[in-house]
Amino acid sequence: MDEGTYTARAIMNIVSGVFSGAFASNADKILIVITDGESSDPENLQSAIYQAQSANIVRYAIGVGSAFRSYSGKRELDLIASYPPQKHVFQVESFQALENIRKTLQSQIFPIEGSQIGGNTLKMEMSQEGFSAAYGPMGIQMGIVGANQWKGGYKRYGNSVSVSYGSEKMETDSYLGYSMAVATTTRGALTILGGPRYQHRGAVEVVSGDTFKQVINPSTLQAGEYFGAVLCAMDVDNDRFSDLILISSPMYKEADREGRVYVCTIVLLNIECSFERPSSQSILRGDPTTKGRFGSALAVLPDLNMDTFNDLAVGAPLEDDGQGSIYIFHGERDKSINPTYSQRIAASEVQSGLKFFGVSFTQWSSDQSGDRLPDLVVGSKGTVVFLRSRPIVTVEPSVTFSPEKISTQEENCSKDLKTTARVCFIMKTRTAVDTAQAKITYTLTLDATRKLPNSRAYIAEKQRHQTSSLEVGLGKDECHMIQFFIQACPEDALNPLNNELSFKFEGLPSSTNLRPSLGHQSMTTFHPMEFEINCGADQTCMDNLKVDFNFSSSALVKVGIDELVNVTVSLENREENSYNSHVTLTYPAGISYRKFTIIKGRIECNSSDSEDGKSQGKTLCTVDKPIFKSKSKAIFIVSYGIETNSQVDRQISITANASRYLSYHILLMYPTYVLTCCSIFQWESAALLFE
Template sequence: FNIDPVTWKYFTRNNDVGFGYRVIQRDTSSFLVSDPLVQYSHNTRGQVYSCTVSQETCLPVTINVPSEAVNMSLGLSMTKDTQSSNSVCGPTIPKDCKVLTTLNGMCFIMSGSDAVSAPIPSALRSCPLEIDIAFLIDGSESVEDVDFVKMKTFVTTIIQSFSNCSSQFAIAQFSTGFEIHSKFEAVNDIDSWRKRIEEIKQQKGWTYSAKAINKLVQSAVKILIVITDGRSNDEPHLRGAVEKAEKKNIIRFAIGIGEAFDDARTKQQLHVIASAPVAEHVFNVTDFDALDSIREQLEENIAIEGKFTNKSKEHDKGVDEGNNENGIDSQYFFLLSQPQIGSYFGAEVCVVDLNCDSKTDLLLISAPTYVDSHSEGRPYFTFSVALVGMAGHRGRFGSSLASPADLNGDGFNDVLIGAPLEEDRQGSIYIFNGGVDQINPTYSQRIAGSSVRSGLQFFGQALSQSSLDHSGDSLPDIAVGSKGAILLLRSRPIVFVDVKVTYSPSKISTSQTNCTKPLENTLTVCFNMSRYKHAITDLAANISYTLKLDAKRYNHRAYFLPKNHVLSDAVNVTLEEVCKDHPFLIEACAEDYLNPLLNELMITFEGLPSQSLENLQPVLLPWIKNTTLWMLDYEMNCGSDNLCVDNLKMDLSFGSANIEVGIMQEINVTVFVENKGENSYNTHFTLNYPFGLSYRRIMPRVGRANCHSIDGMRGILLGETICQVNKPLFAGNASWKKKLWHNFFKIYLFHKKHTSNPSTYILTYHLRLGWPYVPFKWDTSWPGFLYCLKHPK
């Protein structure tokens, strides 16, 4: 995230479009660049340049290329080791052999003083030796005539498939006796070979395979293919014959045909004949008609053995060995091949040392032509985890890979990935940050070639595997290749900004019980910028910020003048704390005493150019929050211990001592509450009364009074009225007096006489008071009012 997306240094070689194909930062003052496409003589292709950063010049490096290294594309691959030595290679040297032209390569080791070693290898590899393949076919009595013909056809097909290679073939038949039908010779005319094989007559007789192998190993056999349909009659001699073949390094394939090999002992004979591992050198088919089903696999295995190719035997796996800077680390990384054909999986490989301990932690392998519905290119670093770039681009993401350094100073090496075809071939590079045991799969920065320099093409086609400080600011710089150019990009110094908001006064006063007059306050915002893991001091930035007072409320209780709850400002900061004051007003109403103001601060950071760093600008750590909330609370006035201890007293009286049911329509109760202690919060009292009464209203309505009630049920539930006392704050040394009014229901009590006229009784209720804070149970034998005064502790 901290790479400056502006070109610091630009190097080119005019019309040499291949310049910039590979780049190595060799030391803090210079780097190597290759142009493997430049043709400066008929037989010479490829050039390596040494570029001096301070002079911004690139000069050719003199490398004595042997005359046989024709058009080697010098610099098509380059790498660097820990000893500051650089390897420069050219892998396209043609060598004409008998039937094909091979491509060979040579490398040169360059020291820091541009001294170049002799080529490695010193001479080109000679043409591949001829592959001598001998067929030993079973002509015993157990093979039917028609099956013997099928066997000969199978041999002809195998020979034809290798007829264009430098191979010689021999054919021998075994039964009781042994007969060589064709000695080793090349296939110049396949038709004559086919006719010669068709003329082979079946011997009939027993199956003496050990004797036949003993006879055949006396010839210069490279590969031996034994085809048989049953158990050997000279089994005791079989192992000795095979040992002779093993000593001569003869590679042996065994093909068993028919049900005889269902027997374990007979099948074991095939395992004895064949080379190890038997899984690749033993073939079983049910009958002669099935021979063609194994032909392709047999041809592939023969080709592998004949060319000494160490191909993995697992067709769905690749094995790569990781090494470290101090030597080989015997850890292997197994990576599943990708199923998409043509994805070019393995085009680029990059070892990653995440924790900077000189040991490989991850192996990054790219498939730059992997295509899905959103993008092109996909590097992998585990069995299933892939890194992806910006969606919507067909950019060959993963065409170049590098893990050059810890770019952001967090202690973990980071990864660079090139996508040279993005944005109509202008190209881009991506930065992925390393972490504990993994790479963050979300890129932290994308740098488009169009933003770095106009006119670039294929930006990101090459990335240096190391990242050194070329600018002298103690920060790593990266080298990126594009078509015909190399660009140096610098790291920006990272800074941390500590934000602090304070208020004066620090609390909102609660001494004012109404909100007619706004309270004055001052908000002070402070910014303290500090360095993040570097020593650069010439740093400055502009911080734009926006303050929103009471940001979480729709009806705002605070505002700046002229009555606006939002204020925007900016301040320039250096490595010293900078503060700024902003006066504002608060409408402090008593009902909000338990609801503090949440004021929002949003900042925007912009680094200012540093003259000492050639106008390089600092960058803010990305995990610094740009939006924060700062609370301004109401004061509690609870003494030095900040713990409120109230002292509540309560008194009440009826408007009348007697209640005449059916005559009086209302009854009032006067409640007096007093707080002789410190502030009391959310104070309330509860009034319980018998069935027949219903709460109506509270008087007077001035002040903060709120009651709600539930009417009683005859014989089941008492009526209940709960009243808040100056919610939320009942201040110390304050009193509260209200009159509660209740209505009567019509109540008719009937005598047990059998008459139709009801009689009305006059009921007298007595006031019954309990000690404050202590709830009382209703005594059904003595009706009356029960009060309970409550407040939270």
Template sequence: MKQIIVSAPLGANRSGAIFKCTVEKRNCSHLYQPECTKSKVNLVFLFDGSSSMQASDFDKNKKFIWDIVTTLKNSSIEFAAVQFSKTFSTVFTFKDYVNGMAKKKLDEEKHMKSLTLTYKAIDFTLKNLFNNVESGADPEATKALVIITDGNPSDINTNEIQRCEKLNIARFIIGVGKIDNFEKLNKLASEPKESNIFRIENYDGLNGLLDKLQNMIYGIKGAQGRNYREELSQSGFSAASDKDTLILGAVGSDNWRGMLYEVTGSEAGMEIKDENLNKDSYNGYSVVVGRRGRVSLVFSGAPRSNHRGQVTLFKKMTHKWEAMSNISGEQLKLEKELEISESAQGRFGMTLAAVADLNGDQLQDLAVGAPLEDNRKGAIYIYLGNHEHGIRPKYSQRIAASSISKQLQHFGLAIDGVMDMGQDGLTDIAVGAQGTVLLLKTRPVVSISAKLSFFPSEISLNKFDCLGSSENAFAVITLNTCFSMTENTNSKGAVKSGLNVSLELSADAVRQDSRAFFIKEQKTSRSLMTSVLLNSEFSCYNHTVYMHLFSHRLLFSVLLDVWDSLCLPVVIPQNDPVLIF
């Protein structure tokens, strides 16, 4: 029975999950999920119900609390909540949360509308929740307290903070609005205070704190056995298959450094990672697989690496994956030698695509997207394959959105390069942009080589005035320039129209004065620039060379500049042909 593999990177509390489903999509079963060692966390929301907030703000407070609870519902965290003002109210306990009663009780909670007795509220929370097994608290659990308030405490600290420290309670403070003396709130937070205090202008700003606070909760200091490397891994964020193996991107692993997993069946995945990447690199954001002979290759995009973006090549060595090489986004240098990345928001490596052979070398090529480059207009980069290193270290072409249309945005958001849409024998590349898809048609690649020969094979001395008194010019030899043209790609007649080749012939190129020339009436015409049409695989052209005085040694060379109306890429030998006689 045919099956499809479905990734759910936000499943299993954002650690990610992989499912296998029948083609009819009516029956899915769990295939893989990263193993996370869970230790229980007791977390209490202590939220302000003073008269300084409006009823709508009180409702936003409750919604924010439940958004966090909902997001983290499949984790090892158990929640409770207390409203505080002049008096205190247990909104729901840990036991209520486990029994499914928390939402109903939170919705029914009424706004107290009185003073802000914060320290007494902490004392109430310690006695009635953290230190009370009847509330469902686990004495061995890691403890956390989230305080949401729009004002400074109206009371003073007796020993509440010291008791929290003794119990190793991580304390996060959210200060809302204009608070006169924020230093008083600093005393409520646990260390590091600069990371555990959040300031927002109004209660609307709570939504923007959701992800940040969630990450801080997962990183609670003292969470015994907590594997923060996997808890937010989002395994399956990207995926590619290699025979019977799945390669999964896990951008959130290891403090968002990111990594990949090689998964076979439901077994625990083998890690594929680059130890040199910084945190927040998002490695595994995109992934493609390939092969060089029997060797498996994996390309992984890390679009936030060093604020530039990076693509890393991994090669499987026996039973271990190793990072072999990487390519990075471009950088610009501004004033005062401050390096600012052209791809700082370009997200180089955000998308990757294995592209069918573009230049006819029988190797697969790679396309890399940077959809936020050039002020979010976007660009893609083409890297040609290489036998030894997988791909060449320098891109062969950068295609900027602005070179196609000024209206394009997020060009490179998606890439695919395996189809021949034009049925011309050449691969076409589909590139996604905001609201549109563009099809880039590739062109055939040809190789051109040039060969010089001459006749006669010997020059007669009878016509020369050896004393140098004659000013007459004589045709001494005929240069024969022959070109061979071979198409590297396998297009269907795309180069039949021929190529226009612009060439420069130089005589006696190494001497300062001229002894041979190409125009009889012009002694200084030691170079000849012309263009010829190559409309077959082998083309030859003749040019006459003149002299006044005989010299026993002359040097000729040809420099080629190839152009044609189709803008075809051309491969020209690196060493220009040279003839000496």
């Protein structure tokens, strides 16, 4: 443009250019002309003003400087401005003085947010279309957060037509459309809109087919929590239908943290958040911190941990004094999210000097690094951070034993059984990577379910565990051999040794990939080692115990003369192996246990005499413990004594009971075998007691 002030030409350019587009029929058109001198083309000014009037443009004229002190200058301002000039003409001494008339001008043009005093009622003029955006089956949808006096809504574009949605439920200054998500259901698409300023608490509105469906504004919300500031629709199980709606309240205050994300489910065409049942609510939270703004950004991620379910990223840009952090939560099998985060990435771990890390995310993840793994782009103040995902691997541990089972054929119970355990690890992955390295540190604990000192196995004296480490690659077994010993003829030869293998995982860097990360799995496994059963093809033992006993001396006992009463017991197993077989002898008060003598077999006896003079005494003798083998026979003698002052009947009886302890692989076929012997202890006479 040549030197001069071509006011008429500028007005005509604005009218034919800016104001020639499509506007709502009831939209206000406002033109503000700021000039520092009279026009250089006054002959065209009248025509320019006529064009503006014909287009229903409201005009304001602002004269800057001394040029408009003259009559002609003031007349030109009056001509440019709409009628009446008292409301549409302003004069200031300098451009710096424009700030002095800003508020006056603003109040005349439109109502200030939160006030309905003066100005015109806004509809689409301040809509801020595109403040939020989403793409769904019905096309592109853009939030119009400032429309209808900041009630808000959205505008949808599809099939060459546009449709505007304005809420009838929202109040002025609700900011509906501040956030938006589109959910796909089996019954059609849902548009979910956030209005975080509704009643100073926030609300979420659900729309189906451009028709109001539901509003979520529970009374339990805090003032100022900004409920609905960020929304996210999540398909957890990759079936192309949305399962969850995530609603953030980044300014929710708790005693030790700030911000939360409500996890809501989609039921038909409704959103259920369980606000009326707090115990059933699912809420995501960050770490304790005075400021966090947890939930300022949400993004659905592809399956990171290779469990076939999509995952979620949550931003907390004010954590760590404004440095920020992000959290990763994993989707689960029941179409939910695990409320315990799997990973927290602090800005300080990524790069020093970052501010507001986690303020935004890309809403899609793709492989930017060429390693065939999904990546994530995270926004921060002045910096965009690119994060690569690590290969997810699984580790399969195994333990085998040589010999495979614990022998029970050893006759000599003084020599412990030497055994070898082969501990192996193999690393696998479902991600598209070819190489990965890791260090495994493991601990093998023998007979782990028993408390010391009752363990039946040991590596060295008083030691039943061993810790070691090895490095593993993809798809190849790496093994260690560990020698240990099993107690000879242990008391329990029925229940297997339950050996525990626990390990720790440390990913190692490789030439082509980042350090691998261990997927969700148990890091403790149990590996039983069983005892040999030797009970035929069906592995079910069916024994047949026969007990017999008699007295080694005369059936007539002279009290005070005969020192011992000897009971000879024999036990025979006529069928398959019997486990933990034992014979129980009961005897009356006044008789005391002295000793036992082995004739044949491995026998151990313990006895307890009557303490109150009324109850019976009991002797328990184990036979060939732990296994009384098929076709075996044991014989032993139990000796009792009678004190001269014992108060016993002239005739007493002793009972023998043969039985065995049962286990899962032993079947009791016959009732416990009991024999009662009526051996008679006869007193000579009371006088003979002291002869």
